[in-house]
Amino acid sequence: MRLRFASKVCLVVVLAGCASRQEQGPETPDQFVREMPPASEIRNLRTGETVSEQELLSDLLSARVVYLGESHDETMDHAMQYRLLRLLYAQDPALAVGMEMFQEPFQPALDLWSRGELDEVALRTRTEWDDRWGFDIRHYRPLLEMVRAHGIPFWALNAPRELTRAVARGGFEGLTDEQRAQLPEHLGIDDAAHRAMFNEAMADHPHAHDAAALDRLYHAQVVWDATMARNVGRGLAAGASRMVVLAGSMHVRAGLGIPKRAESSGGRPYRVVLPVDADDADAIEALEEADPRPADYLWIWSD
Numbered sequence: 001m002r003l004r005f006a007s008k009v010c011l012v013v014v015l016a017g018c019a020s021r022q023e024q025g026p027e028t029p030d031q032f033v034r035e036m037p038p039a040s041e042i043r044n045l046r047t048g049e050t051v052s053e054q055e056l057l058s059d060l061l062s063a064r065v066v067y068l069g070e071s072h073d074e075t076m077d078h079a080m081q082y083r084l085l086r087l088l089y090a091q092d093p094a095l096a097v098g099m100e101m102f103q104e105p106f107q108p109a110l111d112l113w114s115r116g117e118l119d120e121v122a123l124r125t126r127t128e129w130d131d132r133w134g135f136d137i138r139h140y141r142p143l144l145e146m147v148r149a150h151g152i153p154f155w156a157l158n159a160p161r162e163l164t165r166a167v168a169r170g171g172f173e174g175l176t177d178e179q180r181a182q183l184p185e186h187l188g189i190d191d192a193a194h195r196a197m198f199n200e201a202m203a204d205h206p207h208a209h210d211a212a213a214l215d216r217l218y219h220a221q222v223v224w225d226a227t228m229a230r231n232v233g234r235g236l237a238a239g240a241s242r243m244v245v246l247a248g249s250m251h252v253r254a255g256l257g258i259p260k261r262a263e264s265s266g267g268r269p270y271r272v273v274l275p276v277d278a279d280d281a282d283a284i285e286a287l288e289e290a291d292p293r294p295a296d297y298l299w300i301w302s303d
Contacts, residue, residue, distance in 0.1 A: 100247040
């Protein structure tokens with residue numbers, strides 16, 4: 001079964017950053033994303049029924065937060081995100097955008113970008129994109145340019161890499177006072193469903209049978225998700241009508257990573273949309289049968 005969730009393999013980014021994959025073919029990723037191909041099918045996982053794009057949009061507009069999952073190096077996932085953001089913005093220009101791809105210490109650079117005061121080179125430099133994220137920025141370029149062109153409030157969601165790596169390597173007890181001060185107030189470490197999803201994702205990891213190491217990695221994952229949830233709340237508190245969140249699918253799947261943690265700070269109701277390849281029948285079946293339900297909608301795309 002080929003589940004296209006790049007976040008699964010990036011769960012250990014706290015130890016060694018994710019590596020990017022360059023796209024093949026005559027079109028560049030940003031050219032393809034700009035084409036915004038529609039879904040071949042949109043499936044409502046609450047009812048099992050196929051819905052129209054307009055029906056999806058109407059429901060998303062009833063949510064305070066819309067989570068759009070992705071595999072970080074899958075162009076079609078980014079095309080889905082760009083298409084839905086444009087549709088949502090046309091109905092609600094007071095929305096904000098939050099992205100996992102940027103770490104919260106670099107929020108000032110995102111503010112400058114949103115005001116049109118940085119070019120792409122400066123944004124990459126000031127946010128240390130190539131070192132801290134590493135995936136091809138062309139996948140995100142159309143959306144980033146839209147944010148700048150319209151002055152959309154733009155939020156860095158992710159935790160500082162130094163913090164998550166410190167937790168993964170030495171646990172909470174190994175943190176400095178300064179690092180402890182960066183931790184979200186509410187972590188939710190005892191979420192059994194979230195831990196079960198993490199354990200499943202890490203089944204083939206070298207530390208899978210080292211209980212202490214696996215605990216540290218899980219705690220780092222929780223810090224990652226809880227920090228992003230805290231920043232979703234900050235974006236909403238700053239006056240946005242709603243927030244559209246771009247994050248790896250494992251951070252939003254079943255609401256267990258970011259969404260449920262953000263509920264207490266204004267992030268409800270929420271909706272989760274996960275993209276999946278129409279040719280991957282095994283993945284679609286697994287998502288349809290998963291318990292808890294992995295998303296509100298599947299955006300089923302075809303090359």
